[in-house]
Amino acid sequence: MQQTLEAAAPGVERRIDTTEGRVPRPDAPPAWRLDLSRHPDKRLVIDQLIAAIDALLTAQVNAILHNPRFQQLEASWRGLLQLVEASASTRAIKIRVLDVSWRELCRDFERAIEFDQSQLFTKVYSDEFGTPGGEPFGLLIGDYAVQHQRDADHPTDDVGTLKAIAAVAAAAFCPFVTSCSPALFGLDSFGDMASDVDLARSFEGHEFIRWRALREADDARFIGIALPKVMMRPPYRHDPNRIDGFRFMERTGRPGAGDYLWGNAAFAFATVVMRAFHQYGWFADIRGAPDDLNGGGLVDRFPGHTFPTLGGAAAPAAPLDVYLSDRQEKQLSDLGIVPLSRVSYVDACVFYSCQSLHQPKVYDRATATSNARLSAMLQYVLCASRFAHYIKMIGRDKIGSFATAHDFEEHLRDWLRGYCLANDDASTSFKARYPLREAEVQVRDIAGRPGAFGCVIHLKPHFQLDDVQTSFRLVTELVGPQA
Numbered sequence: 414m415q416q417t418l419e420a421a422a423p424g425v426e427r428r429i430d431t432t433e434g435r436v437p438r439p440d441a442p443p444a445w446r447l448d449l450s451r452h453p454d455k456r457l458v459i460d461q462l463i464a465a466i467d468a469l470l471t472a473q474v475n476a477i478l479h480n481p482r483f484q485q486l487e488a489s490w491r492g493l494l495q496l497v498e499a500s501a502s503t504r505a506i507k508i509r510v511l512d513v514s515w516r517e518l519c520r521d522f523e524r525a526i527e528f529d530q531s532q533l534f535t536k537v538y539s540d541e542f543g544t545p546g547g548e549p550f551g552l553l554i555g556d557y558a559v560q561h562q563r564d565a566d567h568p569t570d571d572v573g574t575l576k577a578i579a580a581v582a583a584a585a586f587c588p589f590v591t592s593c594s595p596a597l598f599g600l601d602s603f604g605d606m607a608s609d610v611d612l613a614r615s616f617e618g619h620e621f622i623r624w625r626a627l628r629e630a631d632d633a634r635f636i637g638i639a640l641p642k643v644m645m646r647p648p649y650r651h652d653p654n655r656i657d658g659f660r661f662m663e664r665t666g667r668p669g670a671g672d673y674l675w676g677n678a679a680f681a682f683a684t685v686v687m688r689a690f691h692q693y694g695w696f697a698d699i700r701g702a703p704d705d706l707n708g709g710g711l712v713d714r715f716p717g718h719t720f721p722t723l724g725g726a727a728a729p730a731a732p733l734d735v736y737l738s739d740r741q742e743k744q745l746s747d748l749g750i751v752p753l754s755r756v757s758y759v760d761a762c763v764f765y766s767c768q769s770l771h772q773p774k775v776y777d778r779a780t781a782t783s784n785a786r787l788s789a790m791l792q793y794v795l796c797a798s799r800f801a802h803y804i805k806m807i808g809r810d811k812i813g814s815f816a817t818a819h820d821f822e823e824h825l826r827d828w829l830r831g832y833c834l835a836n837d838d839a840s841t842s843f844k845a846r847y848p849l850r851e852a853e854v855q856v857r858d859i860a861g862r863p864g865a866f867g868c869v870i871h872l873k874p875h876f877q878l879d880d881v882q883t884s885f886r887l888v889t890e891l892v893g894p895q896a
Contacts, residue, residue: 464660467659467660467661470659470661471660471661471662474661474663475663475664478649478663478674479664479672484674484675487645487674488645488674488675488676488677489556489676489677491645491646491674491676492556492645492676492677492680493508493510493680495645495680495681495684495714495715496508496554496680496683496684496687498714499683499684499687499688499714500687500691502691503691505690505691505694506687506690506691507548509550511536515555515557515559515569515571515574516569518533518557518574518578519569519570519571519573519574521533522573522574522577522578523570523573525577528577528580528581529580529581529584531577531581533578533581534581534584537550537553537581537582537585537587538581538584538585541585542584542585542586542587542802542805545809545810549585549586549587549802549805549806550585550587551587551690551795551798551799551802552587552588552590552683552686552795553582553587553588553589553590554589554590554591554677554679554680554682554683555578555589555590555591555679556591556676556677556679556680557591557592557677558591558592558593558594558677559571559574559575559591559592559593559594559597559638560593560594560596560597561597561620561621561623561624562620564596567594567596572623572624572627573623575627575636575770576627576630576632578636579627579630579632579633579635579636579770580632582632582635582636583631583632583634583635586635586797586798586801586802586805587635587798588634588635588636588637588769588791588794588795588798589635589636589637590636590637590638590639590679590682590683590751590791591636591637591638591639591677591679592638592639592640592642592677592678592679593638593640593750598612598615599615602734603640603641603642603734603735604734604735606641606735606737606741608738608740608741611744612741612744612745612748613744613747613748616748625772627770628749628770628771628772629771629772630771631771633749633769633770633771633772634769634770634771634788634789634794635769635794636769636770636771637679637682637751637767637769637770637791638749638750638751638770639677639678639679639681639682639750639751639752639753639764640678640745640750640751640752640753641678641733641734641735641737641752641753642675642676642677642678642733642734643675643676643677643678643680643681643712643715643732643733643734643753643762644673644674644675644676644715644716644718644732644733644734645674645675645676645715645716646674646716647716647718648663648665648672648673648718649661649662649663650662650663673718673734675734678751678753681712681714681715681753681762681764682751682753682764682767684712684714685699685710685711685712685764686699686795688708689708692708692845693842693845693848694845695796695799695845695848696792696795696796696799697792697793697796697848697874698792699764699767699791699792699795700764700765700766700767700792701763701764701765702756702763702765706756706759706761709763710763710764710765710767711756711761711762711763712732712753712761712762712763712764713761715732715762716732718732718760719760731755731756731759731760731761731762732760732762733753733754733755733762736754736755737752737754737755742754742765742766746766746768747768749768749769749770749771749772750768750770751764751766751767751768751791752764752765752766766790767790767791767792768786768789768790768791769789769790769791769794771789772789773785773786773788773789793874796848796872796874797872797874800829800832800870800872801870804825804868804870807824807825807828808821808825808866808868811824813864818856818857818858818866819856821856821866822854822855822856825854825856825868825870826852826853826854829849829852829853829854829870829872830852832847832848832849832852833847833849833850833851833852834847834849834850835850835851837850848874849872849873849874850873850874851871851872851873852870852871852872852873853870853871854868854869854870854871855868855869855870856868
């Protein structure tokens with residue numbers, strides 16, 4: 414965009430012409446010549462020229478900050494910064510970063526004959542969960558925006574890649590949370606999501622056949638898709654305390670516009686999970702807004718913003734690019750999406766539901782249908798996965814110490830009982846120490862594989878945020894290093 418700035422002072426012999434973002438060559442001629450002797454108020458002229466230079470620099474900095482590629486880069490780094498700051502007060506949380514684009518991830522699975530031959534499987538499962546001494550991952554965050562089909566701007570097969578990632582996540586008992594593109598709903602931006610649109614009906618078209626098949630897969634329990642976008646930082650405003658005196662004001666429009674820095678809601682979900690793990694060592698309390706606005710699914714690490722109203726007052730805004738209605742939240746949750754919503758009367762946002770991408774089955778009995786839905790919620794998948802990590806490592810370390818499958822079963826049963834508490838009226842902190850209501854385990858010999866056992870574990874979490882009790886069934890193999 415060509416911009417012309419006129420210096421309003423006598424003695425300036427030419428205008429300041431510039432193209433935003435273009436830096437002049439070192440050997441370029443001076444932009445203007447000024448004879449201060451021709452003006453009686455030299456200080457006024459200098460101040461006017463400084464203001465003109467500030468305006469020029471402001472235009473250039475705005476051009477850089479609002480470049481889409483730069484915005485994406487800044488949003489990714491600021492999302493990572495939020496995770497690092499959320500883990501600063503504890504050593505129990507470790508963050509590892511894998512710099513890989515979505516296109517490279519898709520190519521990895523396209524080249525692999527099976528998902529377990531991919532590089533992602535090697536890094537997530539083989540090098541950690543499947544290796545003695547490895548540290549299994551608890552949660553994978555993907556800074557991506559997936560959609561249901563290819564187009565000119567998005568040529569990758571997202572559904573096929575998500576299916577492979579779900580298989581990797583299920584094998585490693587490590588949920589993968591990412592975001593989606595507005596194109597999934599046929600929109601250019603989430604801000605275009607009208608409250609009267611039937612979102613469920615839009616997923617009934619033939620172009621969603623593969624997407625619906627993905628949702629029906631059991632491994633889809635380990636996939637979470639969060640939306641909408643989250644504000645990663647408020648707009649820059651003039652700081653009178655700046656040492657260099659640069660009067661910079663970032664160009665912004667209405668909240669939700671592209672001038673603001675928006676990032677992936679998966680980062681917000683990760684901060685909620687990390688806070689729950691830091692407080693309780695457990696993941697069940699990651700949804701809903703408590704009365705004291707502390708804990709639960711409340712997102713408290715991303716900046717809010719105020720914007721001027723027609724009356725001149727400053728109105729607070731939650732850090733979201735669109736506010737979802739109650740009806741939209743329900744529809745999105747039923748579609749396997751994790752919606753981030755605004756807390757009424759507060760410039761904050763909250764996860765009211767944490768449904769995974771999996772489409773729960775419908776049974777003849779209402780209780781069975783409700784349990785199927787609850788077992789597809791990410792908070793319970795995270796809880797069950799944590800026990801699966803420990804049981805796998807116990808089995809790997811202890812498998813040579815037991816002569817029979819029955820002895821091994823008793824050892825695991827005694828270990829699980831140490832985390833069970835039958836008192837439903839116990840305090841929250843006490844339940845955090847004993848997070849299971851019930852637990853049962855079955856270990857059997859695997860025919861033709863001496864030294865290897867099959868293991869089935871039933872877990873009933875103690876934190877019940879819904880009206881129906883639910884349980885999980887984990888199936889794994891326990892094999893020693895030499896088996």
